[in-house]
Each structure stands twice: as structure tokens, then as C-alpha cells.
Amino acid sequence: MTTRNITRFWEWGRKIICVGRNYADHAKELKNAVPTEPVLFLKPPSAYVKEGSPILVPHYSSNLHHEVELGIVIGKGGTAIPQTSAMEHVAGYALCLDMTARDVQDDCKSKGLPWTLAKAFNTSCPVSDFISKEKIPDPGNVNLWLKVNDKMRQNGHTSQMIFSIPYLISYISEIISLEEGDLILTGTPKGVSSVQEFDELQAGIEDILTMTFKVDRL
Numbered sequence: 217m218t219t220r221n222i223t224r225f226w227e228w229g230r231k232i233i234c235v236g237r238n239y240a241d242h243a244k245e246l247k248n249a250v251p252t253e254p255v256l257f258l259k260p261p262s263a264y265v266k267e268g269s270p271i272l273v274p275h276y277s278s279n280l281h282h283e284v285e286l287g288i289v290i291g292k293g294g295t296a297i298p299q300t301s302a303m304e305h306v307a308g309y310a311l312c313l314d315m316t317a318r319d320v321q322d323d324c325k326s327k328g329l330p331w332t333l334a335k336a337f338n339t340s341c342p343v344s345d346f347i348s349k350e351k352i353p354d355p356g357n358v359n360l361w362l363k364v365n366d367k368m369r370q371n372g373h374t375s376q377m378i379f380s381i382p383y384l385i386s387y388i389s390e391i392i393s394l395e396e397g398d399l400i401l402t403g404t405p406k407g408v409s410s411v412q413e414f415d416e417l418q419a420g421i422e423d424i425l426t427m428t429f430k431v432d433r434l
């Protein structure tokens with residue numbers, strides 16, 4: 217029997233639950249109201265891509281955006297997890313990108329359709345190596361940044377989140393039971409912008425980790 221290792225959670229085929237509009241400055245830059253409840257959507261495990269492989273622009277989009285986000289790796293599953301014990305369910309963290317076909321998302325929004333085509337395509341979730349819980353003692357207090365071709369585009373701080381990590385774990389798990397190996401993307405700070413074929417994206421979290429991805433087109 218092969219044993220699964222949580223440090224390679226992206227190979228487990230588990231859920232990716234994404235939180236949207238969790239930073240007021242990002243909600244405002246896209247002219248959205250600041251939410252009073254978390255906005256949720258999903259990506260399939262086929263969205264994962266690791267460094268060394270490219271982010272692919274979907275053939276039906278001409279405006280692919282980067283969104284740098286803190287990912288929470290679930291280590292212990294549960295349903296209706298209380299906020300007070302939520303952090304006991306966290307195995308660790310990952311630096312993630314929520315790649316978004318913004319033109320497609322705008323079209324879906326105007327037609328009242330779900331965001332699947334805009335958010336869930338192959339390679340829409342570039343992910344770093346696993347970051348142990350010990351390396352981030354306070355996940356609500358870390359700096360995230362992203363550069364495109366060496367130019368800083370996003371430079372935010374998780375202290376700016378509207379809904380805290382314990383609140384998100386509790387809120388999500390009441391609706392969608394969490395399982396070991398699931399990943400929660402906690403939303404992006406301001407500064408999202410377009411990327412093109414051949415661009416290089418570099419993202420980092422504090423002085424803990426950086427990751428680099430090239431953009432390609434099928």
C-alpha cells in the first residue's frame with residue numbers, strides 16, 4: 217500500500233475551495249460591493265500546476281489575470297467546524313495563484329452564469345511547495361506579492377482579509393465538508409492584471425518561499 221504524503225496534497229485529487237472578494241481593495245478595483253458573507257467557488261484538482269510546467273491561457277480568453285493568494289491545506293477533515301478549533305484542522309499552507317479569465321468571468325456575470333469557464337480550466341491553480349504550519353505561526357499576518365516580468369503588480373497583506381481564516385474554515389465546512397488534502401484559496405489583494413503568452417510570473421510569501429511560472433498558449 218502506498219502512503220499519501222500531505223506535503224504533496226496536489227496529487228491527492230481533493231477539492232480546491234476558493235474565496236472571492238475577501239479583500240476590500242480588490243472588490244473595489246473590480247467595482248464590486250464589499251461582501252457581507254464569503255463568496256465561494258470551486259476549482260477541480262486538474263487545475264493544479266507546479267513550477268516547471270506553464271500556465272496555459274484558455275483558447276477562449278484574451279484577458280487572463282493573475283491573483284496571488286494564500287492557500288490553506290486541510291490536515292483534518294470535518295463538518296461545521298467551530299471557529300475556536302478551526303486551526304487544528306490546518307496541516308500547512310501554500311502560495312497559490314487563482315488564474316482568472318477575466319473577460320469570460322465578466323461575460324458569465326452579465327449573463328448570470330457560473331464562473332466555471334473563467335476559473336476552473338486546466339492550470340488555473342499554480343501552487344507552490346507545501347509550507348509547514350510552523351513556518352507561518354500567524355497566517356493572518358503575512359505579506360504576499362506577485363511580479364510580472366520583474367514588475368511588481370500585487371503587494372498585499374493577509375491582515376487585510378475581510379473574513380479571517382478560522383471564520384472561513386468554519387463557514388465553508390458548514391456547507392461543504394472539508395477533507396484531508398483539500399485546499400482553500402483565501403482571496404486576492406488588489407493589483408490583479410493581464411498576463412500574456414511568454415510572460416514570467418514570480419510570486420512570494422514573506423521570506424519563506426518564491427515561485428516562478430511561464431505563461432503559454434495551447
Ligand SMILES: O=C(O)/C=C/C(=O)CC(=O)C(=O)O
Pocket residue numbers: 234235236237238239242246248283314316402403404
Ligand atoms: O466579482 C468579480 O468580478 C471577481 C471576483 C473574483 O474573481 C474573486 C476572486 O477570485 C478573489 O477575490 O480572489
Ligand SMILES: [Mg+2]
Pocket residue numbers: 234235236283285314403404
Ligand atoms: Mg481569487
